[in-house]
Amino acid sequence: MNEWLRSTLPIVGSEHARDIDTFYFFVFYLSLFFFIIVGGLAVYFPIKYRLKPGETRRSAHITDNFFLEMLWTVVPSLLCFVLFFWGFNTYLAAFTVPNDAMEIYVRGRKWNWTFEYPDGMAGGGTLYVPLNRPIKLIMDSEDVLHAFYIPAMRIKQDVIPGRYVYMTFTPTVKGEFQIFCAEYCGKDHSGMLAMLKVMDDAEYEVFKREGPPEYKTMDPKLIGETIYKTRGCQSCHSLDGTKGDGPSFKGIWGKTEQFADGTSGVVDENYIRQSVLEPQAKVVKGFEPVMPTFQGSLRPVEINGIIAFIKGQK
Numbered sequence: 001m002n003e004w005l006r007s008t009l010p011i012v013g014s015e016h017a018r019d020i021d022t023f024y025f026f027v028f029y030l031s032l033f034f035f036i037i038v039g040g041l042a043v044y045f046p047i048k049y050r051l052k053p054g055e056t057r058r059s060a061h062i063t064d065n066f067f068l069e070m071l072w073t074v075v076p077s078l079l080c081f082v083l084f085f086w087g088f089n090t091y092l093a094a095f096t097v098p099n100d101a102m103e104i105y106v107r108g109r110k111w112n113w114t115f116e117y118p119d120g121m122a123g124g125g126t127l128y129v130p131l132n133r134p135i136k137l138i139m140d141s142e143d144v145l146h147a148f149y150i151p152a153m154r155i156k157q158d159v160i161p162g163r164y165v166y167m168t169f170t171p172t173v174k175g176e177f178q179i180f181c182a183e184y185c186g187k188d189h190s191g192m193l194a195m196l197k198v199m200d201d202a203e204y205e206v207f208k209r210e211g212p213p214e215y216k217t218m219d220p221k222l223i224g225e226t227i228y229k230t231r232g233c234q235s236c237h238s239l240d241g242t243k244g245d246g247p248s249f250k251g252i253w254g255k256t257e258q259f260a261d262g263t264s265g266v267v268d269e270n271y272i273r274q275s276v277l278e279p280q281a282k283v284v285k286g287f288e289p290v291m292p293t294f295q296g297s298l299r300p301v302e303i304n305g306i307i308a309f310i311k312g313q314k
Contacts, residue, residue, distance in 0.1 A: 013152035013177055013198070014169045019090050020154040027083065094155070097168045101134035108139065108146035108159045111188040113179065114230050119208060120297045124230025126195045126212060127179065130204040134170045147183035150196055156182055171198040211299045220301075224309025227302050236291065239313055246291060247284050249313040258285040272307050 005028065012018050104127070105116040114124040129135050139148055141161040148167075149156040157167045181192035199207060207213070215223060228234055236246035247257070257271075258264050260283045265271055274281055276298065279291035298306075 010151040010154075011173065011175075011177070013150075013173045013175075014154065014171050016094050016169050017152065017154040018172075019093065023086060023090055026086075030079065094169075095167065097136045097166070098134040098170075101136040101168060102129070103136045103138055104129070106137050106139040106148060106159070107142055108148065108181065108185075108192075109142035110144065110186050111181070111192040112230060113148070113181075113192070113194040116297075117208070121208070121211075121299065122231065122297050123212065123226075124194070125226065126197050128197050128199060128204065128207050128212065129171055131171055131174050131198050131200050134168060136166055136168045138164055138166050140164050144185050145183050146181050146185050146192070149180045149182035150177060151180070152177040153196070158183060171196075174198050174200060211301050215301050218305075220305045220308035221312050223302060223305030224307070225305075227298070227306055228309055231294070231298075233306075246287060249310050251314060253311045253313065257282075259283060260285050260287075260289075267310075269307050272310055273303055276303055276306060 005025065006021070009021065009024075010017075012021060103118060106127075107114045107116075112124050113127070114122060115127045116122040117128075137148070137157075139157065139159045140163065141159045143161060145161070146159040147156060148159050150169075152173075153169045153171065155167050155169050157165055159165060175198055177196040177198070179194040179196055181189060183189075185192065203213075210216075228237075236244045238244050238248040239250055241248050241250045252267050255267050256264055257267060263282070265282060271282070275291075277293060277295045279293055280289050283289045
């Protein structure tokens with residue numbers, strides 16, 4: 001039965017998940033034990049002591065039974081204490097961050113998750129972590145209440161606008177695991193999904209240097225579109241010609257732009273690269289210098305993807 005019960009749960013992907021499952025199984029079998037006893041006696045006693053046809057006797061008048069009263073008082077009380085302290089210790093362990101934990105910033109917005117790594121690199125859609133390394137997720141929300149939930153790690157935390165919250169876990173199984181938003185946050189709540197990818201140390205070093213493995217087979221335009229949607233570009237740069245805090249990307253490729261300092265230049269590969277890494281160097285006339293720099297937070301393959309994406313906005 002234990003194997004069947006385990007098969008109904010997600011894979012055990014972390015140390016915390018193992019502790020949660022052990023506690024869950026204890027509560028389950030304890031409940032099953034008392035259900036069988038209470039349910040069995042509730043069926044047995046009416047049958048055993050039923051009044052048979054023709055009998056008029058009445059049961060004996062019993063005032064109390066000290067032993068039974070102590071039994072059903074002391075035993076449940078002790079079990080409640082056991083469950084409380086066991087659960088409380090498991091909770092404390094889940095929020096005690098090891099000193100060597102890797103800190104990753106998580107931001108929720110309608111309707112996606114973005115992740116920023118210790119080296120300043122960032123991305124969305126997939127959270128990459130090394131195997132057997134303690135991870136601390138520092139999270140906030142850009143708009144409404146969300147809830148970051150990874151079933152395989154048995155962790156869930158409300159992500160609140162205007163403040164940081166955190167949770168920690170140590171992945172012990174290599175692979176890909178689903179991430180959900182577990183708090184209704186609007187019309188596309190069900191699509192606010194991401195993946196957790198646990199990699200060995202060698203794979204993680206390659207990821208830090210070259211980016212996600214899928215970049216090797218992705219169309220550069222798709223890489224650029226991913227960056228556009230997950231790094232906040234869409235909040236300032238439209239694709240339909242609408243003016244925002246920054247120039248629209250529609251038809252901008254090859255266009256000659258007039259800059260605030262009186263100079264001009266053609267929108268090409270070098271201009272876009274410079275605008276991403278040094279956005280204050282050439283500010284388009286009519287716009288404020290509000291764009292932040294992405295120096296050190298975008299890999300070359302991602303910058304090339306942005307160039308390809310903008311080039312495709314005819």
